[in-house]
Amino acid sequence: MPLMVQALLPVFVLIMLGHVFRRIDFPGGDFWPQAERFTYYVLFPAMLVFKLGQARLPASAYGDIALLIGAMLIAMTLVLAFAQWFWRWSGPVFSSVYQGAIRFNSYVGLAAGGMLLGDQGLSLTAIAVAIMVPLLNLLCILMFSLVAAEGPVRLVPVFKAIVTNPLIVGSVIGVVWSFFEIGFHPLIGGILEPLSNLALPMGLMTVGAGLQLKALRGASLPFIVASTLKLIGFPMMTAGLAMLLGLEGMLVQVAVLLAALPTATSAYILARQLGGDAPLMAGIISGQTLLAIVTIPLMLSILW
Secondary structure, three states, X not given: OXXXXXXXXXXXXXXXXXXXXXXXXXXXXXXXXXXXXXXXXXXXXXXXXXXXXXXXXXXXXXXXXXXXXXXXXXXXXXXXXXXXHHHOOXXXXXXXXXXXHHOXXXXXXXXXXXXXXXXXXXXXXXXXHHHXXXXXXXXXXXXXXXXXXXXXXXXXXXXXXHHOOHHHHHHHHHHHHHHOOOOOOHHHHXXXXXXXXXXXXXXXHHHHHOOOHHHHOOOOHHHHHHHHHHHHHXXXXXXHHHHHOOOOOHHHHHHHXXXXXXXXXXXXXXXXXXXXXXXXXXXXXXXXXXXXXXXXXXXXXXXX
């Protein structure tokens, strides 16, 4: 447990450092929104190409990851459907609970995966992220169309956003690079490696800069349900599913880690655009990010 906390502590220190810098308006202007954009479109794709391009994973790993992730998402969706049947929240509230209980922060996941499991763990995490992101987007869009949208949800823009997602594009290029064992010319590697090294610390600080702690005032039952399911229920469910499927090793460790992560900051944008409860979503994102400081080490120490 102390070693795990020691490995994860830099992740959360960088998150809080970004929050402090944003609160004191350092370095000023609109730096943090632009830094987040630069990280999303440049640094993380460069890191994924560089790290995945050097990975040598067996072909069976891809099928096993896809199988476990599919089982995870279906199982949690069924649990959330039961929760909605029991509590009968309004459509906007349930859509935010759904996102809060099933989505994950990929920046935190990639950073934690690399720090805890090394380069191979980072590669597996990146592949899992590339599989989960489009599936989660489709599930969340479908949920909005069923319970919260005021009009029909247009699928073409959604599909375009998924296939042009920089994290997915970077992961696909990296996997292809690895599969054909192309390798990196020293010039290309010399460019990608420093960008890759910058990606995780900058990504974590932008997560902290985006926290809205005021949204935590008056935490409600939907917040408690979403956070309990996401931070405790989801990783336990994932470990159980892996056991039932006969999976083990680092692949399961990565899946449990992703399940234990706080929800994605991008969930707020989706809630605001598609008729969800945006203030509740902001509270869930900020609250889970703070709670994860305690719950991630706890869950990993129990389930790994």
